[in-house]
Amino acid sequence: MTNFDKFDDFVKKIDLEEYRLKYSHIKIVEMDLPANIQALKTIYKYYWSDVNLDDIPDFERYYELYYNDCKDDIEAFQIKTEMCHDCFNKGLRARIYRTWASLITQIHAGYVAEKVYGEGSVEMNDVLDHSGKDFVITYKNKTIPIQVKKETHRPEARIIRKDSDDIVSIFYCVPSKKDFEQPYYVRTGRIKPQMLDFIKYSDDGILDRYDNGFVVFTEKVFRDLIPYFGK
Numbered sequence: 001m002t003n004f005d006k007f008d009d010f011v012k013k014i015d016l017e018e019y020r021l022k023y024s025h026i027k028i029v030e031m032d033l034p035a036n037i038q039a040l041k042t043i044y045k046y047y048w049s050d051v052n053l054d055d056i057p058d059f060e061r062y063y064e065l066y067y068n069d070c071k072d073d074i075e076a077f078q079i080k081t082e083m084c085h086d087c088f089n090k091g092l093r094a095r096i097y098r099t100w101a102s103l104i105t106q107i108h109a110g111y112v113a114e115k116v117y118g119e120g121s122v123e124m125n126d127v128l129d130h131s132g133k134d135f136v137i138t139y140k141n142k143t144i145p146i147q148v149k150k151e152t153h154r155p156e157a158r159i160i161r162k163d164s165d166d167i168v169s170i171f172y173c174v175p176s177k178k179d180f181e182q183p184y185y186v187r188t189g190r191i192k193p194q195m196l197d198f199i200k201y202s203d204d205g206i207l208d209r210y211d212n213g214f215v216v217f218t219e220k221v222f223r224d225l226i227p228y229f230g231k
Contacts, residue, residue, distance in 0.1 A: 004115040006053040008216075011108050016213045017177070019059060019097060028091025031081070036073040039096045040126040042066045043103045048110065048124050059100055063093055105172065106148045109217045110135050113146075116222040133167060137222075139229045144168055151197055168228060172207055173197045174215045 001009075046062055057065060067074060078088040110122045117139045124135035133145035145166065151173035175183075175194040183195040191199075198215070201207040205220045 002115065003053055003119065004111040007047075007051075007056065007108060007111045010056040011104065011214055011216065012210050012212060014058070014104070014212055014214060016101070019101070023094040023097045026091060026094035028083070028087055029081075029095045030091075033095075034073070034077060037070045037077055038126075039066055039099045040103070040129055042069050043100060043107075044125050044129075047104070047107050059097055062100060063096060066096060102150070105214070105216065106134050109146075109148055109170070112217055112219055113137055113222045116219050137225070139226075142229045144225070144228055146170060148172070150174065151194075168225065170217065170221055171201075172215055172217060173201065177213060180209075 042065065043062070046057060046065055074092070078085060078092075081088060083091075107124065110124050113135070114120075114122045117137055121138055122135050123138070128135065128145075132147065134148045136143050136145045145168070147167050147169045149169050149171050151171045173194055175192070175198050179192050179195055184191050198207065198209075202209070205218055207215055208218050209215050
C-alpha cells in the first residue's frame with residue numbers, strides 16, 4: 001500500500017459521529033492557548049513528519065501523546081486559568097479534538113497531493129501553518145503554497161482561488177449529517193446552500209464524502225493545479 005492508501009484507510013475508519021457526540025457540546029476552554037500547548041506541532045508530528053503509517057493513532061491515543069509531550073506546560077496553564085483540573089482537561093480535550101479533526105482533512109489533502117506530484121513533493125509543518133501556508137507543493141522546480149479553507153457559501157462557488165500573494169486557496173464544505181438526511185428546507189422546498197456547494201464540488205469530482213461523514217479532496221483538485229506550475 002502507498003502512503004496515501006494507508007492514510008486514506010485510516011481516515012475512512014474514524015468514527016466521526018462518536019467523537020461529535022462526545023465533544024461537540026463541550027466548549028469550556030475557548031480562550032487563546034499559549035503557543036507551547038497548541039496542538040499543531042504534535043499533529044503534524046504524529047500524522048505527517050514522524051508518522052507511523054502502519055499504526056496511525058486515533059484521536060484518543062493522539063491526545064495522550066499530545067498531553068505527555070506538553071504535560072508541564074498544560075498543567076501550568078491550567079493553574080493560571082484558575083479552572084478546576086477536571087473541567088479544564090475535559091474542555092481542553094474537546095478543544096484539541098476540533099483542531100485535530102480539521103487538520104486531518106488538511107493532512108489527507110497533503111497525501112492526495114503527493115499521490116499526484118510524487119513522494120516528497122509536499123512540505124507541511126507548524127512553521128508554515130503559522131505563516132498562513134497549510135502546505136507547499138514543489139513541482140517542476142516551482143513551489144506553490146496552498147491554503148485549505150472550509151467553505152462558507154458564496155454566490156459563485158470556486159474550488160481554487162489564487163490570491164495576490166501567490167497562495168492558492170482550495171475550498172471544501174462539510175454539510176451536517178442532518179443536511180444530508182434533509183437537504184431541502186421544509187417550508188420553501190429549496191435546497192440548502194451548503195448542500196448546493198457540496199453537490200457542485202462532488203459533481204465536478206473535486207470532493208468525496210466517505211461513509212463515516214468525512215469530506216475529502218480528490219486527486220482532481222491537484223491535477224487542476226498543474227497549469228499553475230507552468231510548462
